[in-house]
Amino acid sequence: MSFSFDFEPKPRRQSVGVNVGGVMVGGGAPVVVQSMTNTDTADIDATVAQVAALFRAGSEIVRITVDRDESAAAVPKIRERLLRLGMDVPLVGDFHYIGHKLLADHPACAEALAKYRINPGNVGFKDKKDRQFGAIVETAIRHDKPVRIGVNWGSLDQELLTRLMDENQEKGFPLTAQEVMREAICQSALLSAELAEEIGLARDKIILSAKVSNVQDLIAVYAMLSARSDHALHLGLTEAGMGTKGIVASSASLGILLQQGIGDTIRISLTPEPGGDRTREVQVAQELLQVMGFRQFVPVVAACPGCGRTTSTVFQELAQKIQDDIRKNMPVWREKYPGVEALKVAVMGCIVNGPGESKHADIGISLPGTGELPAAPVYIDGKKAMTLRGANIAGEFEALVADYIEQ
């Protein structure tokens, strides 16, 4: 029996590039990281603070909810405050139900946003809904803004789904209910894009997304979308969940699609714990792109998992501290030391794999495991440079990493 495995990433799917407030999405541009706030947009202080935190963490585009007059009125003020902080971060307005009205009543909001996100399931397809969809598209054309047509299976256009189910029944059920649902999601996005183009929105102003919460459905829907259109695609698993489940589900589905060359921008939707750090979704998105080799954002800190040879926690603490320090310093280092994100640091627990892994890093340390002599060889550029001894091994290694970066 033969088994073949295509292990190289496929070339990126050709998509029409869309300029979102100065950030290119698609058209061969690197996959863009984006995120979304969970503050009340009408609370200007809280929203500015959270957008700033997301931007500092590396979010290249940030989406905010625009659900009522107060939030629409706040948008230009939020944009202005961010610019005063030196943060020209493209803001995307997330509109549902009354987006057409909010954009019409608040032209300053329409202008301040870099993109509008419309959900065709609730600004949809027939009669009155068509006019609402059309009104948003016309506003986008007037303000020269792109639109993301974002289908979500939780608010899928029910008329479209019912029609496709009826057709499936008439044909004797060639498709399963799951396949009809996938088809409806895909068609909802494509038909909405066609409608937007008929109204006059240019192709380079349209991004599509079709979010579902099941990993296999997400992969299937995006595979269908990518085969049937050349619009730029925003990837995201919706309602991915909390903690490790959300991270694993998002990484598994987005990783497979990215490996197939599908996806121009990603968001990792994680349900934060109460009071939890919203920037975690940005960090996970960056790490996904980085571990897959598509982009580099921060130096890699390689650390072994530890085992019975390391009963002290020194090396885990050192690895964590170095990683945290690097993340904290990255905004400055990125400016000061171009290429610093390609750096690789190794912090290893003992001599079994420590020297080997450390030699593969730019700078690495192999800490003494339990029972070994309290000496920690340090490797720089693949060669043993020195051995640290004594109580302050961790502090001295940190200083060496900082020196290495500065040099």
Ligand code: SF4
């Ligand atoms: Fe254990 Fe040493 Fe391997 Fe780390 S490098 S996992 S401490 S054997």
